[in-house]
Amino acid sequence: MTQIDIIGLTKRYGTTLALDGVTLQAREGELVSLLGPSGCGKTTTLRCIAGFMDPDGGDILADGASVTDLPPQRRDFGVVFQNYALFPHLTVFENVAYGLGVRRVPKAEQRTRVAEALAMVRLQGLEDRLPRALSGGQQQRVALARALVIRPRLLLLDEPLANLDARLREEVRWLIRDVQQRARITAFYVTHDQAEAMALSDRIAVMKAGRVAQFATPREIYQRPAEAYVARFTGEANIIPVRPRDRTAGGGFHVPFGGVVLPVSGVEGIRPGDAAMLMLRPEALSITDPGAPDAIPALVLGAAFLGAALACEVSLADGMRLRLQASPHGTVQPGMTVGLAVDTAHAWLMPDIPQ
Amino acid sequence: MKRLLPRLLLGLPAVALLTLFFVLPYVEMVAMSFRAPAFGQPFGSGHTLMHYGRALGDPLYTGALVRSLLTGALITALCLLVSFPLALHLSRLQGRWHVVFYACIVSPLLIGVLVRNFGWMVLVAVDGPFNRWAMAAGLIERPVRVLFTQGIVVMALVHVFTPFMVLPIATALRNVRPELREASASLGAGAFETFRRVTLPLSFPGVQAGVTLVFVLSVAAYVTPALLGGQGIAYMPAVVVRELIGSFAWPFGAALAVIMAASTLAVVTVFTLATHRLAERTRA
Ligand SMILES: Nc1ncnc2c1ncn2[C@@H]1O[C@H](COP(=O)(O)OP(=O)(O)OP(=O)(O)O)[C@@H](O)[C@H]1O
Ligand SMILES: [Mg+2]
Secondary structure (H helix, E strand, O other), X not given: OOOEEEEEEEEEEOOEEEEEEEEEEEOOOOEEEEEOOOOOOHHHHHHHHHOOOOOOEEEEEEOOEEOOOOOHHHOOEEEEOOOOOOOOOOOHHHHHHHHHHHOOOOHHHHHHXXXXXXXXXXXXXXXXXXXXXXXXXXXXXXHHHHHHXXXXXXXXXXXXXXXXXXXXXXXXXXXXXXXHHHOOOEEEEEEOOHHHHHHHOOEEEEEEOOEEEEEEOHHHHHHOOOOHHHHHHOOOOEEEEEXXXXXXXXXXXXXXXXXXXXXXXXXXXXXXXXXXXXXXXXXXXXXXXXXXXXXXXXXXXXXXEOOOOEEEEXXXXXXXXXXXXXOOOOOOOOOOEEEEEEOHHHEEEEEXXXX | OOOHHHHHHHHHHHHHHHHHHHHHHHHHHHHHHOEOOXXXXXXXXXXXXXXXXXXXXXXXXXXXXXXXXXXXXXXXXXHHHHHHHHHHHHHHOOHHHHHHXXXXXXXXXXXXXXXXXXXXXXXXXXXXXXXHHHHHOOOOOOOOOOOOOHHHHHHHHHHHHHHHHHHHHHHHHXXXXXXXXXXXXXXXOOHHHHHXXXXXXXXXXXXXXXXXXXXXXXXXXXXXXXXXXXXXXXXXXXXXXXXXXXXXXXXXXXXXXXXXXXXXXXXXXXXXXXXXXXXXXXXX
């Protein structure tokens, strides 16, 4: 049960600035995801926390005490690697017992603790196998058990599911969450899969080119993204350049869009008249009768039946294209003229920040 | 089953080559060792077991055999000791420095055997650089005789066989993924503990190859012991050559050669069996 504070971490590889002031926090028992596209610095951040790499600047605190100068073996942080990194010459039992052997834990206690850890990841009966005789999912469980058995202060996971197939990924994802919650262990979890991050995390740090673009709960990140980059990375979103006209009485903005004026809330600090970005998630848009009041006329360009919904692409009078999800029971067809209704509760205004 | 014929055909050149250059000479050698001796010609007609009896009954020959095997073991052990740090270093180098260091490692093999041994002779001669430096440094009072001792033979063979130990070990070490060391560290192991528990065992495939190669080469070494060891110390290969060429006793020489090959093979087999579990666990 440890709180981790990461303050202004910087790291340079030659001329590339991989980390440019990463500030993060994980409270006791919290699972924090680092989410972002390839090359944004997730692995670098995690390796600095683990101690495999020295940051050029910044500090890492565990319960308020700096660990930046400690070598990895003195940090007590469990690490789960993307390719598992199991010791190929040791059996499942010996792999899991490794950290206990290093700590000179008595053999009898090792056996009970290894059994506990393997039970926790639901892997039993394979203790005497070598890693090469295990499936990817089984190897991942061993890696998790090996990291947990030392009762680390912090668990670090770098894309632990990347090498698993889709079904297994789902299963192991829940296993990780379950284990993390039951052991009440603080964790950082690196992924570039937004659905994974949403499902698992207490908080998500969306990273952008070596910085944290937004650090908040999944709900906040999804519904109230700080910038268009975050909105795009956390799910499907229509991002429309707009100019808010003035403030609403409720602290939101009046935004002219498609011939109507929408009252939407948004990021603090946007000034009326400035260029801004309006986010409309597909679920914020619905199709109505073209004659309905405040309906925005639109032309249906395409529709794809997805089972639970009908994914549509429409274009507005000014040529702006929008994606939305319509009822699968409707009769929307390409070429039809329809009306668009905007649920402003799912709309959000963001500052115009370069990508 | 339809695929069997093409596969057999594919294997044919290798089988033919092995038969011609490996199996046939051995068969011929073994057959020769059972032939009767004769005067005035290499061998007579008829077959006999007497050569084996003579070879195994005479301490002159068994002594040379044991000396060769023990010296081979000593050379192998020293070679391993010298080579492991070199291999560790070589495996961690990248780019240009890797090439440079690699060239240094294999350099003993780039010099012909006669030139190399002549070099040793010059180096350790009574008035050679070794004695002069050692005296200048105050290590010895008067020149010592190094040439024609067992020590210089061992030293020279360790020197020349080091590449055969370093290269396979370095390859094995290169195959140890760096994340394994990181995983070990994150589990609480310091550098030495990580070396002992991860790096060292995983280098075993290389150690096994190196040890086998160097042992076999050491036991069979002929030129270096002959040049640097002088006449006083008899090693098995020299004895075999003396019988085959000097005394023209082909059957007896063949019997000695077969005994030497079989003993070497036996030692290698025992080593392989004794390390079987480790080898099985660490095979790539
Ligand atoms: N050893 C290195 N030498 C030079 N540049 C590096 C090195 N490792 C990473 N980088 C660079 O640093 C930046 C951040 O890399 P990092 O591995 O942290 O990204 P990531 O977010 O983990 O990406 P991915 O999702 O692809 O794993 C990238 O631009 C990368 O090219
Ligand atoms: Mg990465």
